[in-house]
Amino acid sequence: MTPSRSQFVMLRGMRHHALTWGDASAPKLFLLHGWMDVGASFQFLVDALTRNWFVVAPDLRGFGGSEWQPQGYWFYDYIADLEALIDHYAAGEPVNLVGHSLGGNVVMQYAGVRAQRVRRVVSLEGFGIPAESAGIAPVKIMKWLDALHAMPEFKPYANLGAVADRLQKNNPRLKRGQAEFLAMHWAEKMADGARLVSDPRHKLPFPIVYRMEEIVSIWRKIEAPALWVAAADTNILRWLASGTDGDPDGDGFDIVRRRLAHIRNGRLEIVADAGHMLHHDQPEAVARLIEPFLANSQ
Secondary structure, eight states: OOOOEEEEEEETTEEEEEEEESOTTSOEEEEEOOTTOOGGGGHHHHHHOOSOOEEEEEOOTTSTTSOOOTTOOOHHHHHHHHHHHHHHHHTTSOEEEEEETHHHHHHHHHHHHTGGGEEEEEEESOOOOOOOOGGGHHHHHHHHHHHHTSOOOOOOBSSHHHHHHHHHHHOTTSOHHHHHHHHHHHEEEETTEEEEOSOGGGGSOOOSOOOHHHHHHHHTTOOSOEEEEEETTOSOHHHHHTSTTOOTTSOSTHHHHHHHTTSTTEEEEEESSOOSOHHHHOHHHHHHHHHHHHHOOO
8 A cells, every 4th residue: 555644734723634645745636535434535546546646635524533523513614624724735836636425525616616726626426415495494404403402423333343344334345455444544443342433423414405506606616627527336316316406317417417517627427337435446447537637737
């Protein structure tokens, strides 16, 4: 494996953990993980890169080794944290951004509101969430308030091997060595077994309505070339199609294409034999797609 360096940085008053790979003088590449994941999840993708990069992969607030937030989590904090991270590692430089799932949605919105700071942007399986109508707002707030009365918890595991078992159950394509590596970063040993290191408050429902017109208005401001990478066997298409802009008669990827059409210089690629965690399933194929795109000087 390509050796990484573990660092802690203060971002907006919170202690964040980050992994870096490569020489700090090389072109910067920021990798943002998805929900209930960690920066180390990109190790297999980093191993597949062939060019010289300085890679930075943080643990988002409340995940991995980064500080927890007692009052819960707000999507736009991730965007502000990303700006602080860029200021720390690449102040004054246009940067390359890659995000997976939640991280993909973060980098796409950042690329719209800070267009001049983003050189190129890649979203792996992060194409928004199901669109909602304003009328659902009372129900969403009610569910959020109800959830606050019984804070979520993660079940304990017997050991790290049991965490690896669970990872493989969730993703049958995951090799045992990969699962054991991820388990070491997703969980920590305790006297009575192992527990996940992410804050269970991430499981609380969001009280905010997801209005597609707001997201589209941000995407239309993106000036950088944008690449969306989907997995051929992804499980998110039916979920996306359940929203107000979904088409039950479409081919699944139609909703992704319609959303991408709002980005002036965007394109879609699909990775075969991969599920939602495509950077685990096919890291070499993902690297072959994103690396030439990121390195392009045009």
